[in-house]
Amino acid sequence: xxxxxxxxxxxxxxxxxxxxxxxxxxxxxxxxxxxxxxxxxxxxxxxxxxxxxxxxxxxxxxxxxxxxxxxxxxxxxxxxxxxxxxxxxxxxxxxxxxxxxxxxxxxxxxxxxxxxxxxxxxxxxxxxxxxxxxxxxxxxxxxxxxxxxxxxxxxxxxxxxxxxxxxxxxxxxxxxxxxxxxxxxxxxxxxxxxxxxxxxxxxxxxxxxxxxxxxxxxxxxxxxxxxxxxxxxxxxxxxxxxxxxxxxxxxxxxxxxxxxxxxxxxxxxxxxxxxxxxxxxxxxxxxxxxxxxxxxxxxxxxxxxxxxxxxxxxxxxxxxxxxxxxxxxxxxxxxxxxxxxxxxxxxxxxxxxxxxxxxxxxxxxxxxxxxxxxxxxxxxxxxxxxxxxxxxxxxxxxxxxxxxxxxxxxxxxxxxxxxxxxxxxxxxxxxxxxxxx
Amino acid sequence: xxxxxxxxxxxxxxxxxxxxxxxxxxxxxxxxxxxxxxxxxxxxxxxxxxxxxxxxxxxxxxxxxxxxxxxxxxxxxxxxxxxxxxxxxxxxxxxxxxxxxxxxxxxxxxxxxxxxxxxxxxxxxxxxxxxxxxxxxxxxxxxxxxxxxxxxxxxxxxxxxxxxxxxxxxxxxxxxxxxxxxxxxxxxxxxxxxxxxxxxxxxxxxxxxxxxxxxxxxxxxxxxxxxxxxxxxxxxxxxxxxxxxxxxxxxxxxxxxxxxxxxxxxxxxxxxxxxxxxxxxxxxxxxxxxxxxxxxxxxxxxxxxxxxxxxxxxxxxxxxxxxxxxxxxxxxxxxxxxxxxxxxxxxxxxxxxxxxxxxxxxxxxxxxxxxxxxxxxxxxxxxxxxxxxxxxxxxxxxxxxxxxxxxxxxxxxxxxxxxxxxxxxxxxxxxxxxxxxxxxxxxxxxxxxxxxxxxxxx
Numbered sequence: 031x032x033x034x035x036x037x038x039x040x041x042x043x044x045x046x047x048x049x050x051x052x053x054x055x056x057x058x059x060x061x062x063x064x065x066x067x068x069x070x071x072x073x074x075x076x077x078x079x080x081x082x083x084x085x086x087x088x089x090x091x092x093x094x095x096x097x098x099x100x101x102x103x104x105x106x107x108x109x110x111x112x113x114x115x116x117x118x119x120x121x122x123x124x125x126x127x128x129x130x131x132x133x134x135x136x137x138x139x140x141x142x143x144x145x146x147x148x149x150x151x152x153x154x155x156x157x158x159x160x161x162x163x164x165x166x167x168x169x170x171x172x173x174x175x176x177x178x179x180x181x182x183x184x185x186x187x188x189x190x191x192x193x194x195x196x197x198x199x200x201x202x203x204x205x206x207x208x209x210x211x212x213x214x215x216x217x218x219x220x221x222x223x224x225x226x227x228x229x230x231x232x233x234x235x236x237x238x239x240x241x242x243x244x245x246x247x248x249x250x251x252x253x254x255x256x257x258x259x260x261x262x263x264x265x266x267x268x269x270x271x272x273x274x275x276x277x278x279x280x281x282x283x284x285x286x287x288x289x290x291x292x293x294x295x296x297x298x299x300x301x302x303x304x305x306x307x308x309x310x311x312x313x314x315x316x317x318x319x320x321x322x323x324x325x326x327x328x329x330x331x332x333x334x335x336x337x338x339x340x341x342x343x344x345x346x347x348x349x350x351x352x353x354x355x356x357x358x359x360x361x362x363x364x365x366x367x368x369x370x371x372x373x374x375x376x377x378x379x380x381x382x383x384x385x386x387x388x389x390x391x392x393x394x395x396x397x398x399x400x401x402x403x404x405x406x407x408x409x410x411x412x413x414x415x416x417x418x419x420x421x422x423x424x425x426x427x428x429x430x431x432x433x434x435x436x437x438x439x440x441x442x443x444x445x446x447x448x449x450x451x452x453x454x455x456x457x458x459x460x461x462x463x464x465x466x467x
Numbered sequence: 468x469x470x471x472x473x474x475x476x477x478x479x480x481x482x483x484x485x486x487x488x489x490x491x492x493x494x495x496x497x498x499x500x501x502x503x504x505x506x507x508x509x510x511x512x513x514x515x516x517x518x519x520x521x522x523x524x525x526x527x528x529x530x531x532x533x534x535x536x537x538x539x540x541x542x543x544x545x546x547x548x549x550x551x552x553x554x555x556x557x558x559x560x561x562x563x564x565x566x567x568x569x570x571x572x573x574x575x576x577x578x579x580x581x582x583x584x585x586x587x588x589x590x591x592x593x594x595x596x597x598x599x600x601x602x603x604x605x606x607x608x609x610x611x612x613x614x615x616x617x618x619x620x621x622x623x624x625x626x627x628x629x630x631x632x633x634x635x636x637x638x639x640x641x642x643x644x645x646x647x648x649x650x651x652x653x654x655x656x657x658x659x660x661x662x663x664x665x666x667x668x669x670x671x672x673x674x675x676x677x678x679x680x681x682x683x684x685x686x687x688x689x690x691x692x693x694x695x696x697x698x699x700x701x702x703x704x705x706x707x708x709x710x711x712x713x714x715x716x717x718x719x720x721x722x723x724x725x726x727x728x729x730x731x732x733x734x735x736x737x738x739x740x741x742x743x744x745x746x747x748x749x750x751x752x753x754x755x756x757x758x759x760x761x762x763x764x765x766x767x768x769x770x771x772x773x774x775x776x777x778x779x780x781x782x783x784x785x786x787x788x789x790x791x792x793x794x795x796x797x798x799x800x801x802x803x804x805x806x807x808x809x810x811x812x813x814x815x816x817x818x819x820x821x822x823x824x825x826x827x828x829x830x831x832x833x834x835x836x837x838x839x840x841x842x843x844x845x846x847x848x849x850x851x852x853x854x855x856x857x858x859x860x861x862x863x864x865x866x867x868x869x870x871x872x873x874x875x876x877x878x879x880x881x882x883x884x885x886x887x888x889x890x891x892x893x894x895x896x897x898x899x900x901x902x903x904x905x906x907x908x909x910x911x912x913x914x915x916x917x918x919x920x921x922x923x924x925x
Contacts, residue, residue: 298742300796306862307739342859428868432875436882443886450890 069096069245071230075199078103078126083197084369085204086122087228087248095120096413097154098248099141100204100226102195103129104368108162108206108224110250111141111369112326113154114413119146129372134365140372158316158326159370160411161271162252163363164189165222166388170265175392177267178351186260187269188215191366193222203227220256225249232417238340239331239408240304242419247412254391254405255338265392265399268407271363272353273384274316274325275374290318290325292385294353296332299419306342308333312350313416314387329416330409334391336402347393348407353385360384507682508622510675512629514579517672519633521586524641524665555844562837563702566830574833579676583669586662619824620776620817624767627816628760633668635756641665705838709826711895714884715819716839718780720846721877722815725870726787726808728850730755732866733805740863741794741801751801755809762813776818776825777888777896781881783818787811788874795867822895 070090077083087098097113099122113122120143128140143151168177169184176182193208208222228248234240235249243249254266274290297311308331316326330348337344354360363386364370364379371379391405392398399405410416421429565574644664649657729736733755737748770779790807793799820836827835850873857866888895894902 298798300798301864302740302862303865304862306858306860309740309742309863425865425868428872432871436875436879439879439882439886443882447886447889 069230071202071228071245073199073202073204073228075197075204076124078124079130081196082126082130084124085197085199085206085226087204087226088121089228089230089245090118091245092118094118096246097122097143098226098228099369100197100206100224101369102191102197102206102208104366105191105193105195106161106367106369107164107190107363108195108208109159109367109369110161110226110411111159111373112157112411112413113143114156114325115143115151115154117143117145117151120144120151121146123148123150124372129368134371134376137368137371138375141369142373153373156325156413157373158272158274160328161363161367162190162224162268163271163359163386164269165254165257166267166269167260167264168267169261170263170392170398173263173394175265175347175349175390175394175396177265177349177388177390184261188213188257190222215258215260217256217258220258221253222257223251223253223255225251225253227251234304237408238305238335238342238345239308239333241329241331241408241410242417243410244412244417246414247410247417250409250411252405252407252409256403259399259403262400263398265390266405267388267390269359269363269386269388270328271360271384271386272314272316272328273364273382275378275382290316292316292353292383294350294385294387301419301421301425303422303425304419305331305333305345308345311416312348312389314353324415326411326413327416328409328411330389330407334405334407336396336404336406338404338406340406344402346391346396349390351388351390353387355383355385359386503682503686507679508625510679510682511622512625514575514672514675514679515626516629516633517668517670517675518579518582519630520637520668521582521665521672524586524637524662555841555848559702559834559837559841562833562835562840565833565837573680576673576676576680579669579673583666583673586666586669619821620770621764621767623817623820624763624765624770624813627763627813631756631760631763635753635760637665702834704831705834708835709893710887710891711826711884711893712823712835714880714887715823716842718784718877718880718884719815719819719839720842721873721880722784722787722811723843723847724850725791725873725877726811726815728847728854729791729808729870730812731851732854736794736863736866737801740867741798743801751805754802755805755812758806758809759813762810763817766810766814767817770814770817770821772899774899774902775896776822777881777885779814779818780822781878781885783811783814784874784877784881786814788871788878791867791871791874795864795871825895826893 068091072088072090074086074088075083076086082103083101084103085098085100087100089096089098093116095115095118097111097115097120099111099113100108102108123142123144125140128137131137131140143154145151165188166177167184167186167188168182170176170182172179172181174182177185188210190208193210195206195208198205198207204226206224206226209220210216226248229243230245232242232244234242241249252268257266259266272292274292293315295313295315297313298309299311300309302309310332312330312332314328315324317324332348332350333345334348335341335344336346361380364382364384365376367379374382389407391407561574561578569577641661645657645661648660648664730752733752734745734748737743737751738745741748743751766779770776773779786807790804790809790811792804793807794801794804823835823839824832854866854869857869885896887893
């Protein structure tokens with residue numbers, strides 16, 4: 031009987047293996063297809079008078095064109111402006127004379143979209159901007175890494191528009207580096223850095239936190255390196271100002287009614303295989319009110335790293351506050367911002383409903399900021415909805431095997447038992463048969 | 468039982484005192500009666516209690532040991548390696564020695580003595596390994612108590628409960644004792660004194676082993692209980708054990724790796740993977756163990772009453788897989804998954820070890836259990852390290868997948884066991900009524916008591 035069973039298993043092994051391979055191929059195929067749009071991504075630095083420059087990322091496809099404009103011109107805090115145009119030949123054009131004009135009311139129109147002939151295009155209906163406005167320092171007396179805890183004291187801030195910024199483009203990464211030679215907190219090597227890396231395809235970075243990305247997104251890494259902390263138990267945080275002006279028409283005689291909202295979400299996932307022990311995403315969505323369609327997103331894993339080379343041992347938490355529309359935080363970031371004045375116009379900036387959140391770095395018992403004097407926080411910014419996190423091929427194969435093998439064994443065993451019962455019954459019937467003669 | 472059948476069981480040289488004892492109304496004195504068997508059962512539970520209590524003292528006093536002995540975490544974990552690694556060989560060897568040479572009575576007394584001496588030396592500050600293979604004779608004793616398979620599952624269930632209660636008391640009480648001793652004594656050897664106090668259950672355990680040995684010897688003389696069918700066991704006989712034994716060994720290994728290792732990592736798993744607060748994760752971990760305490764004897768009783776041991780094993784394995792899948796793949800409340808895992812822990816031992824007693828001859832049973840214990844120790848030690856590597860490299864989701872893989876291996880082999888049982892007609896998966904209504908040979912009569920031998924007659 032065992033031999034029969036073994037024969038059955040050997041016979042069906044080939045079938046089992048082929049079924050397994052078939053499933054795996056389906057999975058690979060389904061993962062591989064999807065948005066197979068080819069995008070042509072260019073990254074350039076547009077230099078202006080003096081040391082002013084703008085980093086411009088253009089992602090062109092057949093049906094649309096995405097624009098990322100990053101600058102600290104003004105000087106202003108590092109600002110990222112996202113524009114989407116239905117015209118795939120559109121470009122961002124910068125009038126430097128207007129942009130650098132000291133009179134804010136003149137600056138409007140310094141930054142706008144043009145087509146291939148240089149003709150201005152209407153404002154993009156799906157617009158978002160993100161501003162890294164202030165670097166905050168507080169004394170974490172409670173060892174709770176919670177900037178909102180009233181028992182944590184001595185909150186000070188470094189306005190990022192007061193730093194001297196320099197932009198560089200190397201390969202497919204743009205780096206904005208801010209230093210302050212006049213401040214006691216900055217040594218020769220201290221810096222605040224922003225690194226932007228756009229993507230032209232779907233994939234996943236090999237560097238922790240290994241977030242999935244698609245061709246509609248770009249990686250933003252915020253780095254604090256070597257800045258002197260005031261106290262041994264100091265921690266740092268950064269204020270991020272977000273807005274989604276959306277379809278606001280900004281006509282002078284019409285009261286602006288914004289039909290878009292900015293929402294913050296904390297998303298929990300079950301899979302931490304790419305960033306061990308990190309199960310949450312922080313997300314900020316810019317949405318259209320009417321149909322809740324997501325125009326832009328800003329997403330991050332709630333982790334930052336305290337060494338330049340990211341490892342699991344160097345991970346610590348990122349805790350963000352809820353979005354606030356408090357004008358004390360928001361107004362300074364917007365109103366003096368040359369890039370935003372150039373695109374939206376100074377008078378319209380006051381009508382924009384911007385929100386601010388503070389992302390604090392650290393967790394209890396991690397040695398505070400002074401343990402390494404380095405923070406690296408990675409986010410993903412892009413158009414549409416964030417790319418979904420999916421299981422790896424390994425996990426999917428294991429799931430298929432885990433479900434498939436018991437089913438196959440049950441089937442084989444049932445067939446074997448039925449066959450044996452049938453043979454037994456026929457043998458019994460034959461033995462009971464008596465010939466007539 | 469009539470006088471005629473009584474005399475048939477007695478040897479030719481029984482004396483009048485023996486007949487007097489057997490004819491007395493006193494249930495405690497008669498090894499065949501329920502009262503006597505209950506006393507033996509209580510002694511077995513305390514035997515298991517003491518050994519489990521001593522086994523968990525390093526974990527309960529982890530911080531104090533690290534501080535007072537001035538050792539680092541790696542050395543502390545090395546202590547557990549000293550404890551776990553010899554178990555792999557000793558479990559098998561002690562089972563063989565018990566079956567071949569020294570017998571279960573002397574074996575259990577010796578091994579209980581080792582545990583006591585080892586714990587006393589440990590409390591003097593020496594890193595000495597403590598043999599956990601004293602667990603082994605308990606299994607054999609349960610066979611004797613049930614007198615051949617009537618109530619094995621219930622007894623195993625009670626044993627699991629007593630072990631869990633010992634662990635719970637250990638974790639909650641030992642630290643209180645240490646703090647109390649530390650407050651009253653200023654000489655600095657409070658750790659040693661606490662460990663000496665923790666030796667008290669070991670002393671009780673040793674005393675129980677001695678009493679059980681005496682009662683078993685007495686029962687053997689009174690009712691002439693044959694234990695050996697004459698053929699001596701050799702270690703090489705292991706390869707002749709029937710196929711269901713090997714399947715059950717793999718199932719027990721899979722369960723140890725998946726469910727028991729998971730239970731050990733519970734707190735950190737709940738906190739990191741499920742994002743619950745530290746206090747809730749401790750509550751979940753306590754809930755996991757606390758649910759086992761009442762469930763294990765209850766489920767053991769159900770298994771004894773109903774039979775169908777293979778179905779129960781299958782139910783336990785499916786329950787563990789379902790619980791682990793819920794905890795790994797969903798964000799549902801963790802209490803459901805934890806309850807299912809707890810149910811599985813309570814259920815898996817009872818029918819599994821009972822089936823081993825059905826298929827392995829009585830005089831080879833200690834070797835069989837010893838081999839299974841070796842396998843489990845090896846799997847447990849090796850897989851604990853692998854779990855650590857998986858978490859560090861790939862996170863808690865992959866760790867959950869790792870546990871689910873082993874749990875599904877257990878399910879697969881439980882299904883295979885079911886089909887093997889039908890194919891071989893080995894009648895492992897039959898009702899209790901059917902099992903004890905079968906005709907038996909005189910040799911098998913030992914394994915098949917008359918109705919009033921069972922605690923709960925069917």
